[in-house]
Amino acid sequence: MxxxxxxxxxxxxxxxxxxxxxxxxxxxxxxxxxxxxxxxxxxxxxxxxxxxxxxxxxxxxxxxxxxxxxxxxxxxxxxxxxxxxxxxxxxxxxxxxxxxxxxxxxxxxxxxxxxxxxxxxxxxxxxxxxxxxxxxxxxxxxxxxxxxxxxxxxxxxxxxxxxxxxxxxxxxxxxxxxxxxxxxxxxxxxxxxxxxxxxxxxxxxxxxxxxxxxxxxxxAPSGRPLPPLRMEVPGDPSSAAFLVALALLAEDGELRIRNVCINPTRTGFFRLVERMGARIAMENARTAGGEPVADLVVGPARLRGIGVGAGEVPDAIDEIPMLAVLAARAEGETRITGAGELRVKETDRIAAVAGNLRTLGVEAEELEDGMIVRGTDRPLAGRVQAFHDHRIAMAFGVLGAQPGNAVEIDHPEVVDVSFPGFWELLRGVSGG
The missing domain is CATH 3.65.10.10 (Enolpyruvate transferase domain)
Structure with missing residues (x-):
């Protein structure tokens, strides 16, 4: 590495x-x-x-x-x-x-x-x-x-x-x-x-x-037959979040992620990491298939802990695991509340993220509806459990791409649920 x-x-x-x-x-x-x-x-x-x-x-x-x-x-x-x-x-x-x-x-x-x-x-x-x-x-x-x-x-x-x-x-x-x-x-x-x-x-x-x-x-349904669709599906912002996180943890360079859906109900993660100190440029904005689309340009950032409340969770619900993992590398404490829905996803994502962070040596505390993560710059090492959850595997995979960390994912293949080719792309953009 x-x-x-x-x-x-x-x-x-x-x-x-x-x-x-x-x-x-x-x-x-x-x-x-x-x-x-x-x-x-x-x-x-x-x-x-x-x-x-x-x-x-x-x-x-x-x-x-x-x-x-x-x-x-x-x-x-x-x-x-x-x-x-x-x-x-x-x-x-x-x-x-x-x-x-x-x-x-x-x-x-x-x-x-x-x-x-x-x-x-x-x-x-x-x-x-x-x-x-x-x-x-x-x-x-x-x-x-x-x-x-x-x-x-x-x-x-x-x-x-x-x-x-x-x-x-x-x-x-x-x-x-x-x-x-x-x-x-x-x-x-x-x-x-x-x-x-x-x-x-x-x-x-x-x-x-x-x-x-x-x-x-x-x-108010028209009662008419639905006409056929002509649609080009834009890139998934939830998938883009993992590459954005990787770029934020980098020490130098810049990453451009093309053709990402920036529907306002899907960009909560980007707004939250900007509060943590990230700078994400949205270029070439346009509309495709009825959805707003843009290219994301992002590079390294010095992150700080933030508080995340219930009003901010719905627009970032699938990305909260990645946010919490990023918080492990932020300065200070990140407190996430109002995210009880995470307990009934593919796995109990609150327990899975907090438990895996503790396994790696990060201070992480479960709350009934969220978690508290205290950032550290120490090298992190250990074997984490994905619990057959694609987002858990990818979030900790990003952390494992940081030099000095030794993070092993028990079932890396689960990423195919939403991001086939994730590991190859991760290695490609990070030079790993």
Whole structure:
């Protein structure tokens, strides 16, 4: 390993995972030939493609290079009852958004997943959908997959969500779309709005407005068949976050990450690290597929600890593990609160991050809804557990790229869920 961490390169990251899931779902619910480029070929998105195929949809394989695929949609009414359980793998987005689309279909099917997904909460989705008229039977642990979905005619709903969650919101909006009934969701603050953006681009009427208790999103379905999509999926900001973090920890150099989605509901991590002392330039700003896109240019920074509160977490929820790991190299203390949702992700990310940091010799304390990390410049060494969680593996992989650190990841292959080729790219831009 080189004695200094130098970053350089002009790179791209895989297509956005959240947008890829939705592009596949909308293209099969549309009527006509959709043309999609830049789809993430990771395991989670392959799970969505597989589930759609099991419902009778024509979905080609996802190219490793993000090349164009063509999806011939026949409308959501053409979806057919599957012959077997629908396996969502490790993908919570697949399971939760598909529940919304299946809630209005006139057949019964069962959604399941791997051991991790079968332990994650689903009543936050089945609750509002049941109020609309769908029926659910839990075949496993209470509130968890496997869950049998019996769809049919649905009624309108004006749902007040207890948390800002794009998956809750999207499930209700998709159920309303599929059933042709108006729906609204009020959430404490605006969560990721990719579903609303695609609906609007397809000609549906979606309104977002301030409301008592937060933000209200309303869909009034047109009843017309959805037109096919023409979409190039931008780079995933959650994936870009790991390369940004690497550049911040470097001693010299500069990294350019091209074509990254900078949707304001997805850039919380970049705002937080700027508070820590980073300078991130966003160049060549433009719009692609209804999403704001730019090139990110970033280099080394001297980081300082910050406080992160509940209002800042939703826009950075997937990047909090990387932020906490960066805090181990910041001056002073970083306190993260309001992030209890991390306990029900692919793993308990609060326990996983804090425990792994302690294994490496960092002072890290778990809170019920977050953690406290005290920065150090000491060399760090140890074997960390990824807990089969791609974001845990990548976050500690970035820390391991720093000269002087000796960090071993127990299952490095789990990064393929969202970032195939991550380790090769990490070595390439760091000269490792």
């Amino acid at each position: 080189p004695s200094r961490l130098h970053v350089s390169g002009d790179v791209t990251v895989p297509g956005d995972k959240s947008i890829t899931h939705r592009a596949l779902m909308f293209s099969t619910a549309a009527v006509g030939e959709s043309r999609l480029r830049g789809l993430l070929p990771g395991e989670d998105c392959r799970s969505t493609a597989s589930v759609l195929r099991a419902l009778g949809c024509d979905v080609p394989g996802l190219p490793a290079d993000g090349g164009e695929i063509r999806v011939t949609g026949r409308g959501i009414g053409a979806w057919t009852e599957p012959a077997a359980w629908l396996d969502c793998g490790n993908s919570g987005t697949t399971a939760r958004l598909m529940m919304g689309l299946l809630a209005g279909r006139p057949f019964t099917c069962t959604l399941t997943g791997d051991d991790s997904l079968r332990g994650r909460p689903m009543r936050r989705i089945t609750g509002p959908l049941a109020r609309m008229g769908a029926r659910f039977r839990e075949a496993g642990a209470p509130g968890c997959l496997p869950i049998e979905v019996s769809g049919g005619p649905l009624q309108s709903i004006d749902y007040v969500s207890p948390k800002a969650s794009a998956q809750i919101k999207s499930a209700v909006l998709l159920a309303g779309l599929g059933a042709g009934v108006p729906v609204s969701v009020t959430e404490p603050m605006l969560s990721r709005d990719h579903t609303e953006r695609i609906l609007g681009a397809l000609g549906e009427t979606v309104a977002t407005e301030d409301a008592e208790g937060g933000v209200r999103i309303t869909l």
